Amino acid sequence: MSKILIIGAGGVGSVTTHKCAQIPEIFSEIVLASRTKSKCDAIAQDVLKRSGISVTTASLDADDVQETIALIKKIEPDIVVNLALPYQDLPIMDACLATEVDYLDTANYEPKDVAKFEYKWQWAYQEKFKEKGIMALLGSGFDPGVTNVFCAWAQKHKFDEIHELDIIDCNAGSHGQHFATNFNPEINIREITQRGRFWDHGDWIETDPLSWSMNYNFPEGIGEKKCYLLYHEELESLVMNLKGLKRARFWMTFSEQYLTHLRVLENVGMTRIDPVEYQGNKIVPINFLKAVLPEPASLGPLTKGRTCIGCLMKGVKDGKSKTIFIYNICSHEAAYEEVGSQAISYTTGVPAMIGAMMMLQKKWHASGVWNMEQFDPDPFMEALNKHGLPWKVMDIE
Ligand code: NDP
Numbered sequence: 019m020s021k022i023l024i025i026g027a028g029g030v031g032s033v034t035t036h037k038c039a040q041i042p043e044i045f046s047e048i049v050l051a052s053r054t055k056s057k058c059d060a061i062a063q064d065v066l067k068r069s070g071i072s073v074t075t076a077s078l079d080a081d082d083v084q085e086t087i088a089l090i091k092k093i094e095p096d097i098v099v100n101l102a103l104p105y106q107d108l109p110i111m112d113a114c115l116a117t118e119v120d121y122l123d124t125a126n127y128e129p130k131d132v133a134k135f136e137y138k139w140q141w142a143y144q145e146k147f148k149e150k151g152i153m154a155l156l157g158s159g160f161d162p163g164v165t166n167v168f169c170a171w172a173q174k175h176k177f178d179e180i181h182e183l184d185i186i187d188c189n190a191g192s193h194g195q196h197f198a199t200n201f202n203p204e205i206n207i208r209e210i211t212q213r214g215r216f217w218d219h220g221d222w223i224e225t226d227p228l229s230w231s232m233n234y235n236f237p238e239g240i241g242e243k244k245c246y247l248l249y250h251e252e253l254e255s256l257v258m259n260l261k262g263l264k265r266a267r268f269w270m271t272f273s274e275q276y277l278t279h280l281r282v283l284e285n286v287g288m289t290r291i292d293p294v295e296y297q298g299n300k301i302v303p304i305n306f307l308k309a310v311l312p313e314p315a316s317l318g319p320l321t322k323g324r325t326c327i328g329c330l331m332k333g334v335k336d337g338k339s340k341t342i343f344i345y346n347i348c349s350h351e352a353a354y355e356e357v358g359s360q361a362i363s364y365t366t367g368v369p370a371m372i373g374a375m376m377m378l379q380k381k382w383h384a385s386g387v388w389n390m391e392q393f394d395p396d397p398f399m400e401a402l403n404k405h406g407l408p409w410k411v412m413d414i415e
Pocket residue numbers: 025026027028029030031051052053054057078079080081101102103104106124125157158159160161162163200201202203205314315362365366
């Protein structure tokens with residue numbers, strides 16, 4: 019029986035709130051707080067309709083540490099789950115330190131003025147969290163999150179050493195819009211337009227944005243799709259925690275239509291993250307772009323098809339070379355039917371709930387700041403099968 023405070027009433031926050039409400043024996047009280055309280059109220063209403071569970075809502079600007087401290091003190095949650103934006107990671111971690119409450123998020127901290135995602139800012143909290151005897155679990159979404167757990171599970175059960183890792187994220191679904199992003203547009207576009215990076219024999223190799231691609235044949239009828247190399251945050255911790263790793267890369271599929279729109283937006287300056295002067299005011303073009311693009315949460319009823327996200331791993335077991343692909347396939351329509359969101363929010367919101375459950379049940383619990391692959395993957399993998407994200411393993415010849 020535990021009380022959870024979820025911060026952020028967007029696509030992911032909505033899914034996590036619905037999934038927690040499905041397990042009242044663990045999440046006996048749910049509080050959802052966000053900048054716009056009406057969004058929390060709409061989610062709470064839908065949860066009540068679907069699960070018969072009441073969710074308490076609150077307004078919160080999580081950039082304001084004192085405001086978050088006051089809310090935590092009032093609610094006294096057992097865990098704070100941060101599903102706002104990466105910019106809020108450090109202020110919310112500060113509030114958790116001040117109130118000595120455990121913390122979880124799904125994306126690593128990014129400063130607003132530089133599109134650079136690195137764990138260094140959050141890893142710097144290691145000693146402070148240890149001293150207070152509280153835990154922070156970083157990146158408990160799908161990628162990062164489940165992909166890290168897939169790697170830890172493969173290392174435990176399938177390999178003596180993993181030598182090559184390719185994390186491949188495929189959205190084979192379609193929402194019928196000219197251009198829209200499946201999660202927060204600002205964070206998504208910042209991620210995609212930065213330089214690519216992969217790890218090779220101990221060095222980080224940089225590539226021009228979206229300049230490397232490969233075709234991958236996805237299982238279960240999804241078929242061949244073009245995937246582009248990106249830098250993704252889980253690589254940073256996995257290269258430190260996987261034994262014998264020689265190369266680690268991350269790939270994501272994009273349609274030609276998406277890339278054409280993105281190129282035009284970039285070329286005309288609409289993806290800039292620095293302020294520009296407009297009629298006497300300073301505006302940040304990417305913030306304005308976010309305001310005119312469809313809200314990811316609105317794509318729920320429109321999106322059809324499936325996602326397939328998995329880890330392709332090559333390594334050795336008992337002296338023999340082997341390659342496996344561990345993956346989940348998630349249907350946009352089934353996710354919408356269950357919780358009213360498309361599969362991108364679903365595949366992130368479910369692992370956030372499972373991470374919180376692991377911590378509350380003390381299956382994963384230790385003072386300090388942790389990445390997902392540092393805990394025993396077995397209970398998490400079991401929970402994925404039970405709570406809507408079943409996975410499979412394929413031997414690749
Ligand atoms: P949305 O933009 O849909 O939702 C973000 C929510 O946070 C909004 O409701 C917003 O409120 C709220 N918020 C923003 N700033 C503040 C603040 N200062 N105080 C309180 N609330 C705030 O994003 P998503 O739901 O798509 O994504 C949520 C997080 O999940 C992001 O960090 C994203 O990077 C991460 N993510 C992780 C993935 C993974 O696999 N690991 C995959 C997809 C996303 P308002 O509406 O009022 O602006």
